[in-house]
Amino acid sequence: MRKVGSLIAITCLLFATALGSRAEGVDSSDSSEYLIKAGFIYNFAKLVEWPTSSFAQPDSPIVIGILGEDPFGATLDRIVADKKINGRGFAVKRLKWSKDFKDLKDCNILFVSASEKEHIDSVVDAMKWLPILTIGDAPGFARRGGIMNFTLEDNKVRFEVNVEAAKHADLTISSRLLTLARIVQQVTADGRKSE
Amino acid sequence: MNLKNLSIKRKLMLITMLTSGVAVVLSSAGFLIYDLTSFRHSLSQDLMTQAEIIGYNSAAAMAFKDESAATVTLSALQAKEDIVSAVLYTHDGKIFAQYFHGNAPRPDLPAPPQERGYRFKGSYLEVFRDVTLNGEPVGILFLQSDMRQWNSRAKRYATIFLSFVLISGFFALLVSSKLQKLISGPILHLEDTMRVVSATKSYEVRATKFYGDEIGRLIDGFNTMLSEIQHRDTALHHANDELKTRTLELEGEIVHRKQMQQELLNAKHAAEDANRAKSAFLANMSHELRTPLNAIIGYSEMLEEETQELGKVENVKDLQKIQGAGKHLLSLINDVLDLSKIEAGRMGVHLETFDIAQMMEEMVTTLHPAISKNSNTIRVHLAQDLGTMRADITKVRQILYNLLSNASKFTDHGTISVDVDRSAEGDQDWIRFRIADTGIGITPKQKRNLFQEFTQADVSIARKYGGTGLGLAISYRYVRLMKGRISVESEPGQGSVFTIHLPAKVTTEITEAAQTEKTSDLAAASAEMKADMDTILVIDDDSAVRDLMSRFLTRLGFHVVAAASGEEGLRLAKRINPLVVTLDVIMPDCDGWAVLNKLKADPELADIPVIMVTVVDNESMGFELGASHYLIKPVDRDRLAVLIEKHRVARSSGLTDTKPFPASRGDASPKKGSRGWKETSTKNNRKTTVPIT
Amino acid sequence: MPKILLVEDNEMNRDMLSRRLQRKGYSVITAHDGEQGHLLAHSESPDIILMDISLPVMDGWEVTRLLKANGATRHIPIIALTAHALVTDRTKAFEVGCDDYDTKPIEFGRLSEKIDNLLLVRKTS
Numbered sequence A: 001m002r003k004v005g006s007l008i009a010i011t012c013l014l015f016a017t018a019l020g021s022r023a024e025g026v027d028s029s030d031s032s033e034y035l036i037k038a039g040f041i042y043n044f045a046k047l048v049e050w051p052t053s054s055f056a057q058p059d060s061p062i063v064i065g066i067l068g069e070d071p072f073g074a075t076l077d078r079i080v081a082d083k084k085i086n087g088r089g090f091a092v093k094r095l096k097w098s099k100d101f102k103d104l105k106d107c108n109i110l111f112v113s114a115s116e117k118e119h120i121d122s123v124v125d126a127m128k129w130l131p132i133l134t135i136g137d138a139p140g141f142a143r144r145g146g147i148m149n150f151t152l153e154d155n156k157v158r159f160e161v162n163v164e165a166a167k168h169a170d171l172t173i174s175s176r177l178l179t180l181a182r183i184v185q186q187v188t189a190d191g192r193k194s195e
Numbered sequence B: 001m002n003l004k005n006l007s008i009k010r011k012l013m014l015i016t017m018l019t020s021g022v023a024v025v026l027s028s029a030g031f032l033i034y035d036l037t038s039f040r041h042s043l044s045q046d047l048m049t050q051a052e053i054i055g056y057n058s059a060a061a062m063a064f065k066d067e068s069a070a071t072v073t074l075s076a077l078q079a080k081e082d083i084v085s086a087v088l089y090t091h092d093g094k095i096f097a098q099y100f101h102g103n104a105p106r107p108d109l110p111a112p113p114q115e116r117g118y119r120f121k122g123s124y125l126e127v128f129r130d131v132t133l134n135g136e137p138v139g140i141l142f143l144q145s146d147m148r149q150w151n152s153r154a155k156r157y158a159t160i161f162l163s164f165v166l167i168s169g170f171f172a173l174l175v176s177s178k179l180q181k182l183i184s185g186p187i188l189h190l191e192d193t194m195r196v197v198s199a200t201k202s203y204e205v206r207a208t209k210f211y212g213d214e215i216g217r218l219i220d221g222f223n224t225m226l227s228e229i230q231h232r233d234t235a236l237h238h239a240n241d242e243l244k245t246r247t248l249e250l251e252g253e254i255v256h257r258k259q260m261q262q263e264l265l266n267a268k269h270a271a272e273d274a275n276r277a278k279s280a281f282l283a284n285m286s287h288e289l290r291t292p293l294n295a296i297i298g299y300s301e302m303l304e305e306e307t308q309e310l311g312k313v314e315n316v317k318d319l320q321k322i323q324g325a326g327k328h329l330l331s332l333i334n335d336v337l338d339l340s341k342i343e344a345g346r347m348g349v350h351l352e353t354f355d356i357a358q359m360m361e362e363m364v365t366t367l368h369p370a371i372s373k374n375s376n377t378i379r380v381h382l383a384q385d386l387g388t389m390r391a392d393i394t395k396v397r398q399i400l401y402n403l404l405s406n407a408s409k410f411t412d413h414g415t416i417s418v419d420v421d422r423s424a425e426g427d428q429d430w431i432r433f434r435i436a437d438t439g440i441g442i443t444p445k446q447k448r449n450l451f452q453e454f455t456q457a458d459v460s461i462a463r464k465y466g467g468t469g470l471g472l473a474i475s476y477r478y479v480r481l482m483k484g485r486i487s488v489e490s491e492p493g494q495g496s497v498f499t500i501h502l503p504a505k506v507t508t509e510i511t512e513a514a515q516t517e518k519t520s521d522l523a524a525a526s527a528e529m530k531a532d533m534d535t536i537l538v539i540d541d542d543s544a545v546r547d548l549m550s551r552f553l554t555r556l557g558f559h560v561v562a563a564a565s566g567e568e569g570l571r572l573a574k575r576i577n578p579l580v581v582t583l584d585v586i587m588p589d590c591d592g593w594a595v596l597n598k599l600k601a602d603p604e605l606a607d608i609p610v611i612m613v614t615v616v617d618n619e620s621m622g623f624e625l626g627a628s629h630y631l632i633k634p635v636d637r638d639r640l641a642v643l644i645e646k647h648r649v650a651r652s653s654g655l656t657d658t659k660p661f662p663a664s665r666g667d668a669s670p671k672k673g674s675r676g677w678k679e680t681s682t683k684n685n686r687k688t689t690v691p692i693t
Numbered sequence C: 001m002p003k004i005l006l007v008e009d010n011e012m013n014r015d016m017l018s019r020r021l022q023r024k025g026y027s028v029i030t031a032h033d034g035e036q037g038h039l040l041a042h043s044e045s046p047d048i049i050l051m052d053i054s055l056p057v058m059d060g061w062e063v064t065r066l067l068k069a070n071g072a073t074r075h076i077p078i079i080a081l082t083a084h085a086l087v088t089d090r091t092k093a094f095e096v097g098c099d100d101y102d103t104k105p106i107e108f109g110r111l112s113e114k115i116d117n118l119l120l121v122r123k124t125s
Helices: A002-019 A031-047 A075-080 A101-106 A120-127 A163-168 A175-180 B008-063 B067-079 B148-200 B214-310 B313-343 B356-373 B393-409 B444-448 B459-465 B471-481 B522-531 B543-555 B566-576 B592-601 B619-625 B637-652 C011-024 C034-044 C060-069 C087-096 C108-124
Strands: A062-067 A090-095 A109-112 A133-136 A148-153 A156-162 A182-184 B083-089 B095-100 B117-121 B124-133 B136-145 B352-355 B377-382 B388-391 B415-425 B428-437 B485-491 B495-503 B535-539 B559-563 B580-584 B610-614 B629-632 C003-007 C027-031 C048-052 C078-082 C100-103
Touching (some): A031 A062, A031 A075, A031 A109, A031 A133, A031 A148, A031 A156, A031 A175, A031 B008, A031 B124, A062 A101, A101 A120, A120 A133, A156 A163, A175 B008, B008 B067, B008 B083, B008 B117, B008 B124, B008 B136, B008 B148, B067 B083, B067 B095, B148 B214, B214 B313, B214 B637, B214 C011, B313 B471, B352 B356, B356 B377, B356 B393, B388 B393, B388 B495, B393 B415, B393 B428, B393 B471, B393 B495, B471 B485, B535 B566, B566 B580, B566 B592, B580 B592, B580 B637, B592 B610, B592 B619, B619 B629, C003 C011, C003 C034, C011 C027, C011 C108, C027 C034, C034 C048, C048 C108, C060 C078, C060 C087, C078 C108, C087 C100, C100 C108
Parallel strands (some): A062 A090, A062 A109, A109 A133, A133 A148, B377 B415, B580 B610, C003 C048, C048 C078
Antiparallel strands (some): A148 A156, B083 B095, B083 B136, B124 B136, B352 B388, B485 B495
């Protein structure tokens, strides 16, 4: 019975993913995509190392900030609810640009929603040297200086990683994650690749 | 194939090889098993580790649902030849990514969830493992290995093991076949030696000792045994040779003995013939002598009666004298014939059972006239328990008659007492007859020769009292014949007491039935010769002669007693009562003639035949003095043997008695003048030497 | 006068005995052998027979047996006269049927006593 149920769930999930696969402007009510993304974010946390200064206490939570519109709904909260990574729990914050600037700096992970595409460069600039894992929802985020961003390929959620940016942020990304990601380099506005 | 009967060599080798084989197999097997088992275990650990690595590597892919990445990860397993398949399952058991090695046939994949860990399914090792990302399960990994490493290892081991067993077996064979010689060598040698000994029967052979072990000791023992056998063998041969020699000697002896036996048998036959002739002679003589005498007595009696009637008293007296003389002559003839018979050994003893008291009463009645003639009185005392006795009644009567008539003859106005009683001596009953008188008595000189014939005390007594002089001699001999005893006590002027002891059951060597002569064969003759160990007394001063004689006579089956002097000889003769005495004449202390005299003078020894053996040729004197035979030295041994045997035969055989016996019992009439009743007595104990033939 | 048959082969003995018997008052017939004795026993019917044993032609035992077997002569007493006096002779005498026996040499007194005894017995039976 359970198997059948799982099978149905997976099928639904796949359908959902297939249905919801678009290059841009993903409907925030398409829950399966963001379920996966939420899961990914959680898993990213497993494979990233923050510097010790990021956390005040050993058991200080990993703060996930959602900048801009929240596409996850309760999903992300639900996923990270009782989980712990290395003894750290999670905290989810919803943030608005410029107003919660200070709060932004307290995050360990910052999910930059697609709604903030105009602020992307500012965000990137602000975050550039901070040990915060910036994850953009739309492709190009990493090229523009963010550390990671989601992509959709063949109806599958994928992600890109800007290793340089991670380095700048003093974040160590596990090779295991890197092998699964597409590595991108920052491209300047004029199309030159940064060193 | 009977293992038990294999040769020592094979057995030893078999044992060695089996032992080493078992050791090798067990140790190898032990090792193999241990190794293969631990290898299997390590394989499983290996696979688990492998799973861990794969899991780790594919955790992210699973977490990020990157199937291709996961598949890529799995394909790294290409490098591991033994991993047949690998599958990543999602939580819900769906296959996420899979890998199959090469062209291997796709095995059936198990549907998860299964128990985590490893298991051996069929010929495969399978592992199920959770894939975790940072401790959180993201999926399930399934690895399947075909154990090829283990198989190949096992095969390799099997090969090694087999070859090892073979090689070690081969070496064991080599070594054991060399070493078994230590044991089997000496044993086989021993076996060989034994075979040689029994085949050739030569006991000087010895086995060589190899080592100082138990087999070595066995060989020592074997050798000892052989020397023992050798000794015994030699001894046996010696004994055998001795035996052969002895057998030859004995055979020679036997031949000689057989010859002797034959000779003796011939002598015996001759003697028997002679005896028969003698018996016939006596019988005839007896009859011939008596017949005319009966006529004389009878007619004179008749004439006496007729003359009596006619009243011619003178004639009557003459006739009475004739009668008296005739009767006297008759009794003399009877006595002489009796004695002759006794001397010739022809006097038989005829046994019958009779009542003693009755016989005594008859006797006394018969003698009444004789007793009262001299005005004597007779007193008879018979014991209560006399009962019966078994003896020759005629002879008993004769003896008693003789004694009683003597008693009455030599007693005047006196008393004659008769006592008869029965007593037990040892296991036999004896009857004692005691006749005492108060008569003239007997002088010592007379006593010495009392029981000799013709020796009445002196001529005057003989004239006075009458009698033949033979009565006591005959009585004495009758008593001896019945194996009794007779003795006399007397002092001159004091009367005399004659005592006779007779066995209540007289036995003789010859039974009544054996009155006919038996002709015996050689076997019987030799049996008689050997069984009856008569004694021969050899009197000779020369010890060599004594030795020779006794050996010779012993060989003939006689018991020999030797005396070195006449005195000794006389003493021994009295004691042993020999069958025959051989007497040497020339002897230092008392010469043979004197001894002969003494022998013949002694009533107890008188009738023992004496064979004079001497160098001196004086045959006539010998016979005059009473020797039975006279042999000249050097003695013809065979002749001596024949003579002795003659005497032995003569002594032991009996003869049908032809003299008439007294009338039947119950006859109460007086028995005067009839045969068997002695009116005579030893009147004249005069000593004379008369040759006895 | 009792009649005695005397069977005796010796002439002198026969003569002596018969004369003495006659003098005693018996009538005497004699036979000189067994056969004659047997005949005379039948023909003469004596009162008593004196039978010598050793006889020619037929011995005394045989004659006695015959006479004792025959009804006519059985009753006649027979005294056997024998030179032997063995127990066997005695028993044989009585076995063949003799009434008595006597030994030689004959003691006349003894014999005549025996004769008288037998004659007496016969008379009274």
